[in-house]
Amino acid sequence: MAHIPDMTSESPARHAVDAAIAETGLAIETRELPKLERTVARALAPGQDRVDAATFRAALCAVRRKPWGSRLMDLTRRAGEVWVTRADTEAAAATIDDPEPDDASLLRALGEVVRARLRATAPTPEAALETIRADLFDGTGRVLSPAETETLSRAVAAAFGLDAATGFVEAVRRTADARQEEQDAIEQAARARRREEVRRLREWEDSLVAFSEVPRLLHCSQKEALRWIAENRLPVARRVPQPNGTERWEFDPRELVALRARLPEWRGGLPGVATPLVPDPGTRKVGNAVIARVAALDRYAAHFKTARALKRRITLVTGPTNSGKSHTALEALARAESGMALAPLRLLAHEFREALTARGVPTSLATGEERIDIPGSRHLAATVEMCPLHNPVDVAMIDEAQMLSDPDRGAAWTAAIMGAPARHLFVLGAPDCIPMVRRIAELCGDPLDEVHLERKGPLVTASEPVRLQDLKPHDALIAFSRREVLDLRAALLARGRRVAVVYGALSPEVRRAEAQRFNDGEADILIATDAIGMGLNLTIRRVIFTALRKFDGTQTRDLNAQEVKQIGGRAGRYGKHEQGVVAVLAGAGSASFIRAMMAAPPAELADLRPQVQPDADIIQAVAAEIGSESLFGVLARIRRAVLRPDDPNYRLANMEQAFAIATALEGVSGLSLAQRWVYAMCPVDDRDNGIQRLIHWAADHAAGRPVVPPGPGRLPPPDRAERIELERAEKRHKRLVAWRWLSLRFPDAYPAREDAEDATARLNDWIEDVLRQQSSRSRAGGEEPRPGQPPHAPGRGHRKGGGRNGNRGGKGPPRHSVSGR
Known part of the structure; x- marks a missing residue:
């Protein structure tokens, strides 16, 4: 309804609005008036009650830009342009200076914005198209139909100035049609093959x-x-x-x-x-008993023939954080003629390599996604999953042995401790791991020495909660999701504090850079998830929990004693802060809870049987016995047959993700069983549609098409990056990590490794620059938190997405961390 001037109003802004309406003849909705008056009031000089027509029109445009953005979103969704973002529509609305534009004018403005974004997404139209499709897939799980892909290709062609003669759109259309047919065929074949394997198994069971x-x-x-x-x-x-x-x-x-x-x-x-x-x-029709004997998981220690042939001795070194466990083992490793250091994270493998190099020991590196070969080196730093099983060394060390109980990666520690071919093996961990390491040593027939170290400096629990406004330099706030970390960051930046952040979705390089900023004093406060529990040297004075509950991938629960000790033990760095303090943030819970967890004895494990899982040799042996090249069929039989639930020595590890990948791979022809097993072991996170993407890559591999590495995409200036753009960059980085992991195993199918390395470096640099920005940016989907108030009332609830934090902890079920291995 058009506004009728109210001549009784005494507000200067209202007088100015009424006069401008009369002068311009523009129709104003009643609901627009309050905001329009406030906007005009800011433009009035003291004592004035009039604005010129241009100022009024600009104020009216400012009021209407949000509805214009919503209108553009509606128009693009109706047209099937699902790649247009709200940021695009808002940017387009900001360019409109006509207060009464029609839809055609709005769409012209949007077209300019979208074309500019598409041009900035990648250097070529082909790469831009793939990046947009990948971002849609990551964000929503949406796979564009051939028709939607063709529409997007026309937009990309327009952005890059390609005309019809280039054949770009037609080529994209043909490829999309072929890919859709291929995908349909893969899904149909997968269903048929799964039915056949299930039929075979049921037929055998019925007999x-x-x-x-x-x-x-x-x-x-x-x-x-x-x-x-x-x-x-x-x-x-x-x-x-x-x-x-x-x-x-x-x-x-x-x-x-x-x-x-x-x-x-x-x-x-x-x-x-x-x-x-x-x-x-x-x-x-080979029976389960025969399969069990072939797999030999009930005699798992005997599977590691090189280790069993050695006269091994195990030294178990336990103690709390900051007790010097790693130092003890590294000193022995540096004195040995040959050795290896196995870490839970790629970041920590790098630190072990640097520590050995600093001691004058040339050391190579092997992680899931990279290799550094030092000619003549007889020492290796590696992630636990990369443990070499056939090259005997004098000394080896395996860190964080409490991970034996981890439901996703525990089997890797079992294999490493049982299979490390070292004459003297140092196993390091929290006291909780002692019973299971003893059990493993017994199963291996290896003598075990035990050394317990005490913390080098005292660790105390604060008697009172800490208020946000009372934080001091060298304090670390601990949250349990990326969102909570970034909300707290915004709240502290709004107070003028200098902040560094660490959470699982960040690459090891960025986490390390953020830790360095904190250690060097460039940031006063560190905000982190439990990603700081392993692999970072931090000069923290106080560890302050902002929540006492976490989502662990299955449920929201109270923190347990081991988690509180592992994280709280980061407080007080020997030689920097002689005393560490563990506290809770005001409003997040009781300090008595922290005190009780810190004083609790090591938890008694409900099941001391180490977790085991098959490797490539076992997979091949079982396949030969049942006469099948189906990885789905092999894993189905292994899950059913190889270990009885009441086996006295071992228990089968969680293999749900490997089974899910194997199931999806059934329809991809042209890959050997061994290649399928490699894909099943690829560290992807299915919460980010990782399995679907993996199948697309496997289909290209099987068809002889080179698998093109993901690009970095469009990276806006770091000082103008919004949270959603940071999250998008983190997801692109995760895609690249998985691609690089596969490229080391299939270099012919994944050939452009240098491009992938360049894209990874660009993303790392950009993310680091974004996090260095010490000014608060608005949160996606909400208002800026009030200064001094922790966002979302920490401790009173928990949003899904924390808990495991992506470190190996951030990876949903089974959540293989793409940054850890």
């Missing part, structure tokens, strides 16, 4: 017989059958738990019939001496 049938099939007595089962001569194909706590044993009749010829030997043989089972080569 099993109860124990009552064993004497008839073997031509023996029931007593003899029971004795031979106890002597491990007769394979129990399946053990089915019953409601009353017993088990129903089922047997493969083909296996039993094949064993008839052995009965005379067994009846005359020595009791208690089992004869190894030899599967019948004429049958493809």
Whole structure:
């Protein structure tokens, strides 16, 4: 409804608005008046009650820009232009100086903005197209249809000044159609192959017989059958738990019939001496018992032949943070003629390499995504998953052994501790790891020495919560999600504090740079997730928890004692701050909780059996036994067969993500079983659609197409970057880490490694520059937090996305960290 001037108003701004309406004849909605008056009031000089027409029109445009942006979003979504962002529409609205534009005018302004953004996204139209598609996929999981891809290609062509004669749009359309057909074929083939593997497994299960049938099939007595089962001569194909706590044993009749010829030997043989089972080569229905023996996960320690051939000695060094565990092992490693240092994170592997190099020991590096080979070096720093199993060394060290209990990576520590081919192995960790390391040493038959170190400086718990306004230099605030870290950063920057941040989504290079800024005094306050718990040397005086609960990938729960000790122990750096203080932020919870957790004894582990999982050799052996090249089929049989739930020594690790990747890979033809297993081990985060992207890459690999590395995309000036742009850059970096991991294993299929390294470096530099900006930027989707008030009332709730923090902790289920290995 058009506004009718109210001549009784005495406000100068209202007088100015009424006069300008009368002069310009512009129609004003009643709902626009309050904001329009406030905007005009700011333009009035003291004592004035009039503005000229140009000023009034500019004020009216300022009032209407937000609705124009919303109108443009509506128009683009109706047109299927899903790549247009709200930032684009807001930027376009900001260029409009006509207070009454039509849709065509709005769209022309938007077109200029979008073309400029597309040109800045990548150096070539092909790369721009792929970057936009990848950003959409990361942000929403949306895969553009062929029609949407064609529309986007026209926009990209216009941005780069390509005309129809270039054939760009037509080429994109043909490629999109072909890719869609290929994707449909992959999905159909995957479903068909999965059905076939499930049918084979069910057919085998349906053929099993109860124990009552064993004497008839073997031509023996029931007593003899029971004795031979106890002597491990007769394979129990399946053990089915019953409601009353017993088990129903089922047997493969083909296996039993094949064993008839052995009965005379067994009846005359020595009791208690089992004869190894030899599967019948004429049958493809191999029983679970045979599969279990082939996989040999119930005899996992024997799988590491090089380590078992050595006369190993294990020294377990435990103690709290800042007790000098790493120093002890590094000194022994530096004195050895050969050795290796295994770390939980790529960042820490670099630190171990630098520590050894500083001691005059040339050291190479091996992580999931990079290699540094030093000619003549006999020492190696590596991540735990990269442990070399066949090159004996004099001394090895494995850090953070409490990770044995981690549901996602625990099996890697089991393999490293059991398989490290070192004559003297140092295992370092928190006291919580002692019982499981003892168990592993017993299973390996290795002698174990134990050394416990005490903290070098005192650590105290603050009696009262700390207020945000009372923070001091060298304080570290601990939150449990990226969002909370950035909200706290905005709140402190608004107060004029200098801030550094560390969270799991940041690359190791950026985390290290932020830690260095804090250590050098360029930042007063560090805000971090539990990503600081491992791999960073920090000169922290006080560790202050901003929440006492976290989301751990499954549920929101209270922090446990090990987490509080691991993080709180970062306070007080020997030689810098002789006393460390652990506290809680005001409003986040009780200081007594922190005090109780810090004083708690090491937690008793519910299950001391180390976690194990198959490797490439085991995968190949099982595949050969069941006569299948299906990774899905192999893993399905392994999950069902290789370890009984009540195995006294080992438990099967969580393999859900590997199984999910194997399931999706079923439809991709042209990859060997070994190659599929490599893809299944690739560290991706499915919360960022990592598995779907992995399948696209695998399809290109299988088809003989080079897999092009992701680009850095458009990077705005760091001082104008919004939070959503920072998050987009972090996701691009994660894509590049996964690509680089695969390029080391498939260099022919992933050939442009230098381009990927350049893009990674650009993203790292840009993210670091953004975080260096010491001025507050607006938060995506909300207002700036009030100075002095922790955003979102820390401690009173938790948003999904924290907890594991991406460090290996940030990676959802099973959440392989792309920065850790």
